[in-house]
Amino acid sequence: MQCDAMAREGLRTLVAGRKILTTEEYREFERKYQQAKLSMSDRVAQVNTVVQSLEKNLELLCVTGVEDQLQLDVRPTLELLRNAGIRIWMLTGDKLETATSIALSSRLIPRDQAIHTFKQVSNHREVHSELSSLRKKSNPSLIITGKSLEVCLMHAEEELMELACNSPVVVCCRCTPTHKEKVVQLLREYTKKPTCAVGDGGNDVSMIQAADVGIGLVGKEGNQASLAADFSITQFSHLGRLLMWHGRNSYKRSASLSQFVMHRGLIISTMQAIFSCVNKIVAESLYPGILMIGYTTVYTMAPVFSLVWDEDVSVHTALAFPELYKDLMKGQSLSYKTFVLWILISIYQGGAIMGGTHLFSSHHVVLITFTALLLTEFIMVALTIRTWHWLMLLAEIFSVTVYFASLFLLDRYFDIDVNLQLLGSSFWKAVILVLLSCVPLVVMSIYRRRCAPPEYTKLMPSNSMFRNCLFCTNEYKYSKL
16 A cells, blocks of 8 residues: 555555565475576566566565656657647656656646546456446556556557557556567557657667667667767757757758759750750760769869758747747658659750750850850759858859859860850850749749648747749648747
8 A cells, every 4th residue: 555655656566575485485486487587488578477476475675666767858849849830759767656746747638638648458358348448448558567558459459559549648667678579660660650769778778779760869768868869968958959959950951852862863964855855866975974973072062062051930939939840740841742843944954054045056055055044053052941051152252153163174174275254254144044944833832822821920020031943832830829
């Protein structure tokens, strides 16, 4: 009774007992224990059976209750994650009463939320009876012990996971490391969604490694979890910033970068295809090899990769409105729609540059088209940037400077003589091609923003450096913000 009372108060209880063995009893135990350890089948179960046979008729020595205080800002962090659309499962080795108390005190389970405590089950009939009782309740939080979980997985795995995945909060207590790993694997299998496991002890290592993303907390229990994880943090409250700010930016920046790498390669491939068709499928390259290498490295690498500094909202806004992260789960930044869109853009711009070149003349094709190609790429990067960083501006200036300097250093590869008059006339022709390839896209983008502007601009201060990018669809629509 005293142990249960301390557990209901949220204390971590420990019962200490002893048993005095005679020499014969100890030798008998040692013999059975060694046989179990050497068993070739069900070794763990046999070892547990032998140990449990000894843990009977113990003399009670004491009962201890240790207060396991929550870290700072655990409650607001859990609220932040819940508002971001993240389902939270609590997997712990604590007793049922302790786990329930911690879940309530941390506001993981709201005070007004219905709770269904899964009873101890041992057979198929009891499992289905308890699952039927859970199904009748309206959206309750689920609390289940490790033993009941193991029995349910044996008899009704699919039904249990269906009901558990629909529950707002799930608390699994008395879980072993094997139970934790199994739950993470089942979540990945049934939900088909990414999972993130957060732990601070050695018993969380298997769970962390089984998840798509593992986050380890450096705590008093050691560094095993942080060493085995993908990311290591010192406070649980840092999880909100890690996901809402760094995780969100990482996804959006990776999406922009991958699309531009694809655009950069496809537009020049389109130009080469048109050049070959015009010249009767002659196996001849449009540009010399050194220009092809320079295009993907020296000329365009800095502006394209400067997108890793792009931000659409500030860190304060990202933490204040976790719904931004929730909307990101729709995958609108990187989808089949955006993939097809960038393919069409690349084909159109490559065709516009090559088609417009033949309207002028057949002379100095390399100089005119390559200049138009690079300027188009620079402008596309600039139009996609949501907020300017000084390194982005430096990357654009550096690439333009390097290109015009290379016109004098590598003039033979452009098939021209260094002539300022020639360069001037060719430059204006290239500018016309750039306008032909970019202006229609800009006009369409402005029209779309006028008709259906993205509502995330409501979160931006009027004096900010933010602005709508060219190909940002209406990713954020918050009528409630």
